[in-house]
Amino acid sequence: MEEYIAPRRKRIPYGMMNFAVIRRDDCYYVDKTRFIPMIEEADKFFFFIRPRRFGKSLTLNMLQHYYDILAKDKFDALFGDLYIGKHPTPDRNSYLVLYLNFSGIVGELHNYRKGLDAHCGTTFENFCKIYADYLPQDTVEELRTKEGAVEQLDFLYQVCARAGQRIYLFIDEYDHFTNAILSDIESLHRYTDETHGEGYLRAFFNKIKAGTYSSIERCFITGVSPVTMDDLTSGFNIGTNYSLTPEFNEMIGFTEEEVRQMLTYYSTTSPFNHSVDELIEIMKPWYDNYCFAEECYGETTMYNSNMVLYFVKNYIQR
Incomplete structure (x- = not known):
């Protein structure tokens, strides 16, 4: 029986709402x-x-x-x-x-x-x-x-x-x-x-x-x-x-730059079958395009943070 080796990467805090636990458990925090x-x-x-x-x-x-x-x-x-x-x-x-x-x-x-x-x-x-x-x-x-x-x-x-x-x-x-x-x-x-x-x-x-x-x-x-x-x-x-x-506008949710940084980090700690650009193209139609301030329209749009974490977690696992 092969010994289980824990992955050397930050946990993905999907569904987690306790900031102290996220920090204590070395989860990825934007x-x-x-x-x-x-x-x-x-x-x-x-x-x-x-x-x-x-x-x-x-x-x-x-x-x-x-x-x-x-x-x-x-x-x-x-x-x-x-x-x-x-x-x-x-x-x-x-x-x-x-x-x-x-x-x-x-x-x-x-x-x-x-x-x-x-x-x-x-x-x-x-x-x-x-x-x-x-x-x-x-x-x-x-x-x-x-x-x-x-x-x-x-x-x-x-x-x-x-x-x-x-x-x-x-x-x-x-x-x-x-x-x-x-x-x-x-x-x-x-x-x-x-x-x-x-x-x-x-x-x-x-x-x-x-x-x-x-x-x-x-x-x-x-x-x-x-x-x-x-x-x-x-x-x-x-x-x-x-x-x-x-x-x-950017206080809650993820900017595309923040999503890219997350994907780049996990691509160095997990086996990825796609490039960061390819994954952004997959995610963008589903999780992006939230804009809450009219002045930011056409500039910075926000990704749904919960869905991004869900996607990354399942991509790494499967």
Whole structure:
């Protein structure tokens, strides 16, 4: 029986969204950290939409590790050889990071509020435990006396303000459950109820807005559609939509140059039956031609990063 010899090449991080694991396991990482200073120069309440499976969650996770005060001792290991490791900003590792992922919250008529409360309740309690050394001793116990996501968020940002701490709020797939509601024609009236008037979702975003006057200093919110945010405008009219701006056109997804660099690397570590140019010609009609900023049309187009990783992984294996 032949001995298995592990290939001497970087892992392909297909389907992986944990930045720390990607770096720890020596996976191939396309460095997007050069956008961090640009994000800091932009408005503090940053709204960004991209298609599904385009790398939004990994981008958020990378930013979490960069700004998390608890990840300070891991900075060199995670970012040392990347752009931002050589050009760090003063804000690095200086926030308490609050991350909400709405992708797992159901959007059905009768249980979406229950799902939002459950997700936020678990996340808020975990936040208090993780940052226990930075918050008053009885924070978790007091949090448990509050009911629902809106009341708990109100309590949380006020506690952090009294403790002199800054929150960086990340929300991934902010529109997931409202998109699920919108997919059901009979549920459209419920969508209107929740995003207008005194709806619970509107109340939640109103509370985020209130928190920005206190300890919530920065927000980064992703989704796949601006529809829900437009409907929540008066509830969260402080956010700036950078989805179509030319300076952030290349922040998520891969440029052709980045794809070529990846293919060149793997062609030196794996048996390739095609040249890099031939593989680009195969991939281009399927994965390229995303352009989100009108000013970039006819110049830089973007490849779907998830599909590129899928293609390269299967090409090497098969």
